[in-house]
Amino acid sequence: MKITYYGQSCLLVEEGGKKVIIDPFLSGNPQVDVDVKDIQVDAVILTHGHGDHFGDTVEIAQNNNCPVIAVVELAQYAAAKGAADTVGMNLGGSKQFDGFKVKYTLAFHSSSNELDGQNVYLGEPAGILLTMGGKTLYHAGDTALFGDMKLIGEMNHIDVAALPIGDFFTMGPEDALYAAEWVKAKHIIPVHYNTFPPIEQDGDAFVAALDAKGIKGTALKVGESIEL
Template identity: 35%
Template sequence: MPRRLLPLLLTALLCATLPAGAAAATSLTWYGHAAFKLVTPQGRVLLIDPWISNPANKNGKQDLAAIDKADLILVSHGHADHVGDAAEIAKRTGARLVSTFDLSNALVQFAGFPKDQAGMSTGGNFGGEISLLDGEVKVAFIPAVHGSTVTGMDKIPHTGGNPGGFLISIKNGPTIYHTGDTDVFGDMRLVPQFHKVDVMLACIGDHFTMGPQRAAEAVRLVHPKVVIPMHYGTFPVLTGTPEAFGQALKGSGAKLQVMQVDQTLKF
């Protein structure tokens, strides 16, 4: 066979293995605690509450060093275990900050987030939804019941506005609700009235957030297809467990998917 025909043959064989009309998947990686990476079908990278180097992640330093691409960094509220490594990653990758307007200002002023990577185009507030990355991603801002002080480089707590969560809709992919840190609250039932939720990332640790029983009630309000527990076990006080969550979820209709740190799922 002439060598010039070999690349054409390899391309034909590759295409033959793909189903007609097959689309790329959305991938979700958990780094422990409340930190996730979303990669869209077009390869855009979103990091949510990126405390990559948290104590639950034994490979945290390596995982953090390996992040060489990020388009958006979503931060739900100002506490250090959710702001995490956001400023470092932003400086390295040029990623833009997605957060409430007040939190965005606080992270720029006190936590070292690059000013030119934050602002009105990627900031919003509760009830609003913004279209990002050429329309491939939409983010709606969802309230949460928690706090949001930002402890800056000066070691002084500063107000970070109100805490929240995110409803992330991926074109040709899933709709994902990251609760941030919160208790269950009745208005969660409004979330699926505007967007059906495919995947809910629910805090279950107790002490600082809802525990397994209350998180299960939140799931019943939101009606996701799949629920993934987060924000548990990082510290001894976070006593909620996936096992207790699973028991409390019985009859909810949601599929419980327990992720391991550094595990990636595809949707």
Template identity: 25%
Template sequence: MSEQVKITWHGHSCFKIEDEGFSIVIDPYLDGKVPGLKNLRLEANSVICSHDHDDHGYVEAVTIVDTDKESPFDLTLVACPHDDEGGMKRGMNMIHVLDNGSLRIAHFGDIGCPLNDAQREKIGKLDVAMLPVGGFFTMEPDGIEELIEQLQPRIVIPMHYRTEEFGFPVIGTLDDFLKLRSDVVRYDTNEITITKELPSQTAVLKYMD
């Protein structure tokens, strides 16, 4: 059981999570799909996607590296709509919860509506929540803030937002969300190492092209 996990943000909702020599990429995006982001070319032992839209499900961007190591993570899947119409508009989304026995990390994909009691209970107490904060295709920032208040994750990592350099024009900016937060820590890198000792924060990672 490892007591630290490395998380690297590759833009939009794509992350690489590494623990004990095992790596997982979540939500790789199609070449040219997200304005301002370079094409992804990653290596990992596994790849998972929250849904099959082009900006989240381009598994071809990831070269799978064989390993004798078993994944250190227990994986819990929590289904939720991608919209506020029960999935009728944009389909369904899968929240992935990874637990290595010491740290519990959740990637919320394109969550589109509030969670019910059963869903929140299944997600459990989180060390890290990677949450979409740009709205339009997902819950709006105030809804995400309410979800944070309900789940009380120790570390919040914003994703799926717009800046002057990248992102879909129709979604909100990072700053729109950060106005709701008082614990913002800006990193000059796209990496963060999660430990039990890391203070509670909203961790803004830097896109590194």
């Protein structure tokens, strides 16, 4: 499984000739220097509807003629914005796609975006268990720390987990350390930090704190990849 970090919470995941992108906030991200037209994927997967996660979803889906996979209200929103193929799922549900499997988990946050000048509710926020080629990524989405992360770790063989560390809008580094222990992933990637002033954090310091607990982690730079 190859994972490329595109800032904020965006991951491009590749395995077995399949590519999916999670939370593609690219063109509006000051840290990212990538042309949305160059993104080639088989699906767009969303954790929730906020603009720094929904981002370039519709353009990428249209360019690639690929589905948008999201919680049902958010899938309907993507369709209203112009996505031709959407798959509306919900928390606890899973589906096997061609070359990958998606399961949605709890996340404690909020989810909304603008439609016709009004801020609209876009269903429950979520985490994602993405399985490709026998390996599983847990993308926690934007979330506070919550006890059922222990259950997610106990019920699933998680190879890598992407955990938010930005604080202010999500859990911060201290809470993310608890989450890292609870989800029992072999590797941790910090996400959702340093994009805007309120969420400035030291990713390397977080990885060092993981290491002190015997947990492997990598603070990927924007555009950098890791293979697991």
